[in-house]
Structure formats: structure tokens, C-alpha cells
Amino acid sequence: MAPKKKKPVKSSQPELGFDASAPRQSKEVATERTSFSPVARRIRTESNIIRQKILLGDKPSMKFPVRSLANVSYNPKAGHFVLKGKKKERTLTVNTVKTFAQTLKMMSLSKELIETDDIATKREAYYVSKNWGDARFNEQPESDTVMEDVEAFFSVNREQLGFVPEEKGGDVAGRLMIIDHDRDTNEELHIDCTRFGSGSYSIPISVDALTFETDAQFILCIETAGMFQRLVKHNYWKSANCILISMGGVPTRACRRFVRRLADSHGLPVYVFVDGDPYGYSNIYRTLKVGSGNAAHLNEYFCVPQAHMLGITPQDIIDYQLPTHPLKEVDIKRANDALKNDPFVLHYRSWQIALEQMIKMGVRAEQQALAKHGLNYVIEEYLPQKLANVGRFLP
């Protein structure tokens, strides 16, 4: 691999002197995919600056945003956590030489991935480094950290650098045409999510190259695979004119990014249907809506600010006389933690009321509890009644 990408850059204009006409295997792919190229250009620019400093006998350095909660604030307008701007500097010295070299090698790997329209998981990137001689990583957490540094350095998400998460997740059915491309022929592929029968479309690890056509009214994100399967089995998306998305628990990055891009592209509201318990609220819904605390530099891309909570709300448990389970200790702790520390919950009075109500009731209810009134009560009664009052959804 390494030999392919070595391209000596000779120019009298270091900052701009990269070869913009360098051959790109993915040159002719669709517009969405070539939108990656600005990142490759920035990698060339930054590495050229470093190269020139070295040639001039200067000590090169790189500045990275500090990635910790201390450098983060909640922006209610943007709908997610944002970085405050604190930076750490890495200057090339005897002590930092290995990390510095690793950072440059990681940038170089990213450039190669972009230019060949390829991808690498964190784990693969770690193993690729085994061929970097003295710059190789000994443990994967080391290479993960450097990858995150590079990500934050360029203020882009990992997927734009060609790095993708290990895990997949998220299934789709309903009124949606997904447009992808065949890598070999560059043919446009129209993937019709109304024609999967009992099956569905599985969201790929990287979704930034996809585009969408839809006349749906909304997106419905569902916690459990079982409930998703019921709605798919009964073609619920037909009567409700919507797109169904199975999150299968806490949504993966790819799933969140997919929902976000889809919702943005057609101005669609996103309704979320989870178990009525603190895990469904705090871990699943909140992660989808505002992102997670320990990846604040990425939430911009992976949050879905247009999401609203359809149910199961604590009030639903009363209104629909649902069978319940008592709250476990971990549920109560989770709810109290959210009430005390979660900037999102602290921002919304209605969420505080809901969580306090649940703690007071001492019970939780699963999505499937609606089956007490008949297996398809959820389709025939619950969802239509709730959707008639979207204004009452939790924020």
C-alpha cells in the first residue's frame, strides 16, 4: 500500500503547491462522493506546511482542539454540545517524535483512503500501522487516539477521512428511495424501500455518499427490532405515509447520521418510539437527538435536533393502562443522574416533569405492553392517536 501513495511534492508555493490534478481513482464517481476531496486537499496543504518548516530547519507543530467535557458547552439553538475552542499543541521534539510521525502517517492513510474511495475501520487502521516500522502502534487504543486527533484537527467526522466505525446498525422500510452508486460501473442504483416485503434495507457503515427521494410525511425511529418488524409486516408505512427506521437499541453513528441526512434533505420531522423507561429516554432518545457527551466534536454530524419523543411517555402508561414492571435501582439512578447532570434534561422543563413523574410512579412499560389491548392495537389505535397530537410530544 505505502508505495502507491508516495507522491513527492515539488513546488515553490508550499501552501498551495499540491498537485490538484493528481490522479484520483474515484474521479468519476458521483458528486456526493467527490465532496470528500476538500479534505484530501487540506491534508496536502497541512502536510506541505509541516514539510516546509522542516526543510527550513524550524520545529513544526500541530494544534488540536481539547476533546473533553471541560471544553464543551450545550448549544440549545444548534441542538447539541459544541467545543469551546481550547486547543493543545503538539510540537515536534525528541519526546513527541513518535506520536508526531504516527499522526502524519495517519493523515497519509486517510488521504490514500479518500483518493482510492476506500474505507478502513479503527481496527484495520491499527493493523495497517504494523507496517509503519518504528511508527507502528503497539495497542489499538493508541491508534484510536491519534485517529481522533486527526479527526478533530480537520474538524470533520471520521467518515469523511475514510475511517468508519466497526459496527453497523439500523434498518429502513417505507416510502423512501435511496440513491447509491455501483462502485465499478458508476451506475446510479435506486433502492426502493417500499419493495422489501418483510425484509428491509440495512444502513451501511458510511452514509455520506447516499442521496434520497421521498414524499413521506415523517420518519419514525423505533427502539426494538420486534416492534419494527410488526410495523413492516403490516405495511404501516403505507397508511401513515412515513419511513420506518429500526434503531435496535442505542442507535449507531451510521444510523444517526443516516436519519440526520435524510431528515435534513427533505425537511422531515423525526418521531421516536421507545420503551417507557429511563434507558429509552436517556440512552436511546437523547443520544439520537443531541449526541453523546464524550464525542462532542462530532455531535454536529451525528445528532438529530429535529427529533421528538412520541412515546411511551410516563403519561401513556396511565392513559393506556399499560402493564408495567417496577423500576429497577439502575433505572432510578439513571433518571436521577439525568435530572441532576444532563444539560439536555436541565434545559427542558417538560423532560424534568416526565422523569420525575416516572420516578414517582415507580414503574416502567415496554413498547410491547400495548399488545395487552390486541397485537395490532399499536397500529390501529396508539400510533394514530399520538400522531394526531404531535404538539404534545416530548422535546
Next chain:
Amino acid sequence: MAPKKKKPVKSSQPELGFDASAPRQSKEVATERTSFSPVARRIRTESNIIRQKILLGDKPSMKFPVRSLANVSYNPKAGHFVLKGKKKERTLTVNTVKTFAQTLKMMSLSKELIETDDIATKREAYYVSKNWGDARFNEQPESDTVMEDVEAFFSVNREQLGFVPEEKGGDVAGRLMIIDHDRDTNEELHIDCTRFGSGSYSIPISVDALTFETDAQFILCIETAGMFQRLVKHNYWKSANCILISMGGVPTRACRRFVRRLADSHGLPVYVFVDGDPYGYSNIYRTLKVGSGNAAHLNEYFCVPQAHMLGITPQDIIDYQLPTHPLKEVDIKRANDALKNDPFVLHYRSWQIALEQMIKMGVRAEQQALAKHGLNYVIEEYLPQKLANVGRFLP
């Protein structure tokens, strides 16, 4: 729900006197789906027998196969564990009246599911029982047990009774056309797995109604989503003329059933590509091939006897000079357990040699370790080399 299904059966021929012309909502659906109807017929027959006994003043009883490892043997020819035939009898008495009633209600729910072409997860079935008056279940494990009794009673898999697992899992890409039906219009849906781009087909919870068209040479089952995504991204299925299936760890029931039905329908060999560690061998590969120990009455449907282990073998770690991790204590324990207790491993000398070799080497290697030689070494070198010698795959 309940009122719909009550159909008083009046006949002088109790064993055969059910109304075979009873209206079935799903009457006109495809052949595969109506293949469920024999089960509905058997439910009617059995409940008629019980009803007649009660009317005659006799004590009705039901016989269930004992579901434990003590009632199981390994059948190398069939390729899975089989029941020995020990049975337990449940006679209607004062003590058993509640369980007896619950069993009949569960059979009735199953009959309704089949006749309306619907499904219920274990969890939904539990909640449906909340409307059964005194026969309602207090905890879900109780209803799960009764469901498994019914399953074993009729010697069919749960899916044929309309009961489906909670979890989904398994993605598909490559040279395969899946044929499903639109529930409303009964239109045949042709789902072309060569046209998903970077995405894939997500296997539904219940796969017994699907049929297949393919000219692929083999099925390749892959442990990790990341490796699957790499092979999909590079259209590996084109050059290798195969079908790619992502198991995402230990394969779900639906995934195993899908692979089995697909392999059976076209006589395809199944090759399995997992991490080179005892978990990949014992938990993932072995579960796919011969089923799991505690569901012996189901393995017939959920095992894939035609599966063979492509890699990563312990020998691959040496031959390909892969970067390794030391075996953890849990790995060594798992390997030793398999060598001592697993009837499958005890049957195959070559598996014993492989596990002993791994314990001796003291290391394991991940699928992604091949990236040491370049990200696409797996596509360009490893898989072609291995596939040129399928005779050497582990059994």
C-alpha cells in the same frame, strides 16, 4: 382479539371433524406462506381431541418431549443434536389447571396468528395474555416456557406457529434474488441483492416465506460488520461469484434459518470467515453449523450442516504471519471446555488439533489482522488462496 378466533367446533368425528374450509385471511398468499396451514390444522385436531375427552368426562392430557441435554444425542449424519424421545405428560388436574389452560390459550393464539398471517414476539405473547383473565402470565419466563412446550408438542419451530424472536440480525449482499410478497397486494417482490450499493438487505425476523434465485457458487458468512462492509464496498461478490452474509457476531435464529434455507434451496456450500479465536470457533461457527445445546428440539431447522470453516485458522496465523493478541484466560477456558465437553469437537479430530494448536501457540488473531499486508490483501490474496483449497477447510 379473542372474540375473532372463537369458532365453536361441532362434529361427530372429533379427530377429523374440524372445518377445513374455515375462512383464512391469508388464503391467497404464496405457496410458501400457506405451507403454515398444516400446523393450524394440527392445532385444531389436537384441541378437538381434548375437547371431546372433556365432554366425555375423561381427563385430557398432553405429552411434551423433555427439553434438556439429558434427552439429547449428537447425530453426525444429520449434523446436529437430536431429541432422544423422552416425554413428559401434562394431565388436567386441579394442580395443573392453570398451566393447562395457558397451554391451550397459547395454541389458540398461534392458530389465530397463522390464520391472519400475523406474528407475535415472545414479549408480545406475554402481554397478550394479560387479557386471559385467570390464565394470564405473571412473568414473561412463564409464557416463554409454555410457548416452548407448544413448539415441542407440535415438533415445529416457533416461527411456524407465528411466534418470532425479539431480535433481528444478518445482512446480505451479492448474487442473489430474494422473492417475497407484498402483504396487501400479494404482488411478488423481487429483491436484487446485487443492487444495494454500499448498503445491504436486512434479514427479517421470520424467513420461512422467502424463496430464492441465484447462480452464486457459494455463501460466505462473515463474523464482523467491518469485514462485511469491506467486501461489499469492493463488490467482492462479483469476482468471487458468491453471496455475502454478515452475521454480526453470534448469528441470530433468523440469520441461521436464512442461510440454511438458501443453502438447501440451491445446494450451495457455506464458508465461514471468523476471527481466529475460541469465541469465533466455538460460539459463532459451531452455533451456525450444529446449533446450540439448549435448544436441541430446534436445531434441525436452525443449523447449517453444510458449513465449513474457511478461517482464520490457527495455521493461518503462522502462514500469513499475522499480528496476534495473547489468549485471555476466558479464551483458554473456552477452548479447553470445547475439547472436553463439546460433542461436535469430540467428533472431529481436526477440530481437536486446531484448538490444541491454538492453546499451544497462546495467541489469537482477528480477521482484520490481514490488513497488516494492506487493506485489500484479504480480497486480493487471502480469500482467493483459501478458496483454491476448500478441501482444507475445517469441518
